[in-house]
Amino acid sequence: MTQILALLTDSYRELNSRKLFWITMLLSGLVVGVFAAFGLNDKGISFLWWQFDTPLLSAKTIEPRKFYIFAFANLGIPIWLTWAAMILALISTSSIFPDFIAGGAIELTLSKPISRMRLFLVKYVLGLLFVVLQVGVFSLACFLVIGVRGESWEPSLFLAVPIVTLVFSYLFGVCVLVGMMTRSTIAALLATLLFWLFLWGLNTTDGIFVLQRETSIVNHERAQKRVERQELASRRRIEQLAAAGEPVPTADTLPANVRDELEAVNAFLAPARKEAADAEESAAFWKRWTRLIVGAKTVLPKTVDTTALLDRWLLTPEDKALFSPERGESGDPDGKVRFGQPDREVQKRAEEAVRGRTVYWVIGTSLGFEALVVLVAGWLFCRRDF
Amino acid sequence: MVTHAAETGWAIDLTNVSKTYRGKVRALRGIDTRVRAGEIFGLLGPNGAGKSTLVKILMTVIRPTTASGTMLGQRVGHKPTLARVGYLPEHHRFPEYLTGAQVIDYYGALAGMPRAQRRKRRDELLEIVGMKDWADTKVRGYSKGMRQRVGIAQAIVNNPDLVVLDEPTDGVDPVGRRDIRAILVRLKEQGKTVFLNSHLLSELEMVCDRVAILVQGTVASQGTIDELTCGKIRYDIEIVGGDEAAAQRSLAAAAGSTPHTIARNTLSLATTDAAVVQPVIDALRAGGVIIRSIRPVRPSLEDLFMEAVTDPTTGVALPPGARKGAGREGS
Ligand SMILES: Nc1ncnc2c1ncn2[C@@H]1O[C@H](COP(=O)(O)OP(=O)(O)OP(=O)(O)O)[C@@H](O)[C@H]1O
Ligand SMILES: [Mg+2]
Numbered sequence: 001m002t003q004i005l006a007l008l009t010d011s012y013r014e015l016n017s018r019k020l021f022w023i024t025m026l027l028s029g030l031v032v033g034v035f036a037a038f039g040l041n042d043k044g045i046s047f048l049w050w051q052f053d054t055p056l057l058s059a060k061t062i063e064p065r066k067f068y069i070f071a072f073a074n075l076g077i078p079i080w081l082t083w084a085a086m087i088l089a090l091i092s093t094s095s096i097f098p099d100f101i102a103g104g105a106i107e108l109t110l111s112k113p114i115s116r117m118r119l120f121l122v123k124y125v126l127g128l129l130f131v132v133l134q135v136g137v138f139s140l141a142c143f144l145v146i147g148v149r150g151e152s153w154e155p156s157l158f159l160a161v162p163i164v165t166l167v168f169s170y171l172f173g174v175c176v177l178v179g180m181m182t183r184s185t186i187a188a189l190l191a192t193l194l195f196w197l198f199l200w201g202l203n204t205t206d207g208i209f210v211l212q213r214e215t216s217i218v219n220h221e222r223a224q225k226r227v228e229r230q231e232l233a234s235r236r237r238i239e240q241l242a243a244a245g246e247p248v249p250t251a252d253t254l255p256a257n258v259r260d261e262l263e264a265v266n267a268f269l270a271p272a273r274k275e276a277a278d279a280e281e282s283a284a285f286w287k288r289w290t291r292l293i294v295g296a297k298t299v300l301p302k303t304v305d306t307t308a309l310l311d312r313w314l315l316t317p318e319d320k321a322l323f324s325p326e327r328g329e330s331g332d333p334d335g336k337v338r339f340g341q342p343d344r345e346v347q348k349r350a351e352e353a354v355r356g357r358t359v360y361w362v363i364g365t366s367l368g369f370e371a372l373v374v375l376v377a378g379w380l381f382c383r384r385d386f
Numbered sequence: 387m388v389t390h391a392a393e394t395g396w397a398i399d400l401t402n403v404s405k406t407y408r409g410k411v412r413a414l415r416g417i418d419t420r421v422r423a424g425e426i427f428g429l430l431g432p433n434g435a436g437k438s439t440l441v442k443i444l445m446t447v448i449r450p451t452t453a454s455g456t457m458l459g460q461r462v463g464h465k466p467t468l469a470r471v472g473y474l475p476e477h478h479r480f481p482e483y484l485t486g487a488q489v490i491d492y493y494g495a496l497a498g499m500p501r502a503q504r505r506k507r508r509d510e511l512l513e514i515v516g517m518k519d520w521a522d523t524k525v526r527g528y529s530k531g532m533r534q535r536v537g538i539a540q541a542i543v544n545n546p547d548l549v550v551l552d553e554p555t556d557g558v559d560p561v562g563r564r565d566i567r568a569i570l571v572r573l574k575e576q577g578k579t580v581f582l583n584s585h586l587l588s589e590l591e592m593v594c595d596r597v598a599i600l601v602q603g604t605v606a607s608q609g610t611i612d613e614l615t616c617g618k619i620r621y622d623i624e625i626v627g628g629d630e631a632a633a634q635r636s637l638a639a640a641a642g643s644t645p646h647t648i649a650r651n652t653l654s655l656a657t658t659d660a661a662v663v664q665p666v667i668d669a670l671r672a673g674g675v676i677i678r679s680i681r682p683v684r685p686s687l688e689d690l691f692m693e694a695v696t697d698p699t700t701g702v703a704l705p706p707g708a709r710k711g712a713g714r715e716g717s
Contacts, residue, residue, distance in 0.1 A: 105479050
């Protein structure tokens with residue numbers, strides 16, 4: 001216990017000695033300050049002493065509480081904490097392990113009565129201290145701002161602390177592993193940033209593919225419906241013909257290019273059927289590719305999905321709908337949807353598909369990846385001759 | 387304190403310690419050595435002989451290729467034992483953001499010392515190593531010798547039974563070196579064991595009870611300084627001689643059958659017995675030779691060292707580092 005306490009004190013002193021730690025704190029303060037300067041009143045939005053009349057977005061249309069929470073969950077968390085502060089955090093923590101194992105420094109630590117694995121794991125967890133402190137202070141400040149200005153006390157904001165720390169820890173694991181292998185801060189930082197970029201790219205691809213898949217599924221369903229309508233029309237037509245005593249087409253009398261008697265009496269049926277078949281094929285194609293991407297995501301950490309959990313927990317879909325302008329025309333409910341021209345139905349389904357991913361899948365498998373990376377790094381640490 | 391080590395009498399008892407680094411550098415080739423509890427033991431040897439490697443194996447910083455033996459009665463590599471050991475690595479670098487006092491406190495805490503005890507000990511040690519006035523300055527503002535002094539302090543903060551120091555006087559001024567020697571002697575008086583690596587042979591000679599000379603990963607010789615020099619004491623008789631050839635002739639004649647060597651106008655008799663020397667003096671005096679000095683010569687540690695690192699066949703000092711070509715096995 002004495003040893004862990006000593007390592008904790010040391011980690012704190014190390015952080016404290018880094019300028020970037022305080023710069024990040026300062027920037028965090030600035031972000032919260034700007035956040036606090038925004039106000040919502042009956043006429044619209046105010047910033048400091050300026051007033052912007054926005055009838056669509058005012059205290060009359062939404063509760064101030066929701067306005068602030070939305071800003072926190074959609075601007076504070078995704079932009080500030082998960083990008084800007086995250087990069088600053090990576091820059092300032094990437095040197096922790098290379099410094100720790102540098103020649104001249106590590107010998108003394110290793111010669112103490114503490115096992116190497118324990119030492120490594122304690123040091124790893126303490127590496128997360130930077131982010132815990134930053135997000136903790138940021139959340140506390142936002143909690144106060146929302147409390148005072150939105151007149152609502154939202155302890156659930158503090159969910160940001162574990163969630164953002166979690167996201168950071170996925171990346172920190174990779175950073176530590178590369179640092180352990182190369183002993184170089186720069187290599188560790190670059191590799192981690194590249195990895196992060198790759199994850200981001202994968203996530204974007206995932207988003208696009210899910211949208212494609214839902215588009216093709218909706219198209220298929222609609223095409224299917226059109227086919228059914230045309231078939232119904234054909235049957236009626238055949239009944240009419242029969243009632244009128246006119247010749248009804250039978251399987252033997254069909255022209256060569258016609259599939260069945262229904263098509264023989266209805267010129268619209270064949271194109272509709274073809275469209276449905278195409279849509280089905282397209283749906284199968286996108287389903288396959290989405291499965292592949294989701295499979296790849298399953299074994300990798302999911303930074304964006306993890307952050308999105310916060311959104312999921314802080315805001316209900318109805319809350320979200322309040323803020324997102326109606327995307328995509330509702331259009332013709334039966335019409336064909338083209339990609340890039342999203343349809344409300346498709347949009348909704350895609351969102352549901354992403355929201356429907358279980359917390360276990362999002363966090364559990366990411367943690368699995370992290371555990372693996374950390375164990376490999378720890379193993380290297382235990383085996384290395386310093 | 388009755389420890390297992392005190393019972394068996396060995397603080398360190400190593401057999402067949404070897405280490406081959408990756409890249410096939412055979413830094414240690416089967417070391418057997420023992421350090422008595424309560425003595426100051428010096429390990430010397432040329433650069434790259436494997437001294438630091440041996441120390442790092444004891445401190446679990448590197449893993450030996452083969453090793454058996456004990457340290458303070460526990461097998462080498464037993465972590466909890468390290469709470470009773472103090473260590474000063476060579477080329478150490480303390481976290482730059484700590485002050486001298488914090489460094490001592492931090493490493494004391496890592497050794498598992500309770501807080502109150504650390505406090506007391508820290509102030510005491512800063513006084514002993516003469517760093518009291520600098521206690522609250524960050525290490526980054528220290529000179530090399532100052533770092534070394536703080537290093538010594540942190541090595542003994544946990545009141546260890548065994549202190550392992552890798553070149554403790556590296557970069558320390560003469561006063562500081564004397565202070566460090568005094569610290570070592572005091573540790574010995576308290577019944578602690580000190581294991582020391584150094585290149586400063588005269589210093590080792592002053593404080594060490596026993597030494598081992600390590601050459602290219604093997605122990606060339608070990609024992610007390612008396613044991614090592616035993617049989618190497620000689621008498622040198624220097625004469626005043628005009629003609630060198632004549633002088634040498636008369637020296638050879640006087641020495642007679644006593645084993646000897648002659649260099650210029652000095653006769654070295656390989657004996658420790660003063661009685662053996664007397665007839666030689668008589669013979670020289672009878673021949674009218676003027677004797678300038680007669681003195682017993684005892685080889686210094688430096689002489690022993692030089693002997694150990696010199697290739698007996700060629701008379702050339704061995705190059706530094708582990709012998710190249712790990713595959714070849716030889717004497
Ligand atoms: N980490 C390492 N990897 C590979 N080889 C090493 C490593 N450390 C030391 N060596 C080699 O092992 C041999 C012994 O080195 P060691 O540092 O033990 O020597 P030393 O006796 O302490 O020398 P010095 O008096 O210069 O401090 C040298 O040949 C060195 O090149
Ligand atoms: Mg050395």
